[in-house]
Amino acid sequence: DAGVIQSPRHEVTEMGQEVTLRCKPISGHDYLFWYRQTMMRGLELLIYFNNNVPIDDSGMPEDRFSAKMPNASFSTLKIQPSEPRDSAVYFCASLGGTGTEQFFGPGTRLTVL
Amino acid sequence: GENVEQHPSTLSVQEGDSAVIKCTYSDSASNYFPWYKQELGKRPQLIIDIRSNVGEKKDQRIAVTLNKTAKHFSLHITETQPEDSAVYFCAARMNTGFQKLVFGTGTRLLVSP
Numbered sequence: 001d002a003g004v005i006q007s008p009r010h011e012v013t014e015m016g017q018e019v020t021l022r023c024k025p026i027s028g029h030d031y032l033f034w035y036r037q038t039m040m041r042g043l044e045l046l047i048y049f050n051n052n053v054p055i056d057d058s059g060m061p062e063d064r065f066s067a068k069m070p071n072a073s074f075s076t077l078k079i080q081p082s083e084p085r086d087s088a089v090y091f092c093a094s095l096g097g098t099g100t101e102q103f104f105g106p107g108t109r110l111t112v113l
Numbered sequence: 114g115e116n117v118e119q120h121p122s123t124l125s126v127q128e129g130d131s132a133v134i135k136c137t138y139s140d141s142a143s144n145y146f147p148w149y150k151q152e153l154g155k156r157p158q159l160i161i162d163i164r165s166n167v168g169e170k171k172d173q174r175i176a177v178t179l180n181k182t183a184k185h186f187s188l189h190i191t192e193t194q195p196e197d198s199a200v201y202f203c204a205a206r207m208n209t210g211f212q213k214l215v216f217g218t219g220t221r222l223l224v225s226p
């Protein structure tokens with residue numbers, strides 16, 4: 001398996017633009033997590049899904065953020081409109097239901113100018 | 114909800130020395146405690162974990178100890194090597210049936226040759 005796949009790896013955009021981050025979990029994993037990492041706030045859980053259903057979105061900063069998981073092999077995190085304070089590395093991670101280890105993707109480095 | 118505190122934020126040691134990173138958690142219902150290592154520019158990766166029914170676990174040069182009464186757990190790295198230099202994150206998972214991890218703020222370990 002190729003592991004968790006994220007795209008794009010780097011994104012530079014201007015304030016006010018819509019940003020869409022994509023994630024493909026490890027095949028067979030039924031949990032998917034979106035994290036944001038910054039120097040100031042560390043590693044924050046934004047939202048997670050189980051069997052494509054959002055379980056906990058309490059970490060989503062505000063209505064500008066939304067996440068979807070239309071099927072077991074794909075999820076998106078959308079920011080609209082983007083702001084400079086959204087600049088961070090966004091990680092996606094997946095977990096198989098019988099396991100305990102969350103496998104992280106390579107991350108998307110987002111810069112909002 | 115769960116809160117995880119991690120200390121120190123930075124740790125510098127000489128090659129061959131031991132390093133200890135400590136974490137405390139707030140929710141006594143937490144039952145799973147992983148440690149992740151993140152090298153510069155890379156994704157977090159699990160290095161060791163411990164469940165609440167175990168007091169200590171060892172894997173070669175790394176070990177984790179858990180004190181449920183005091184609600185703290187520690188990572189011990191012996192005979193440190195320059196390649197151990199990274200940011201280490203502790204985390205805790207509540208015994209709710211779900212897989213949500215709450216991460217500590219990270220410890221930057223620098224091992225000097």
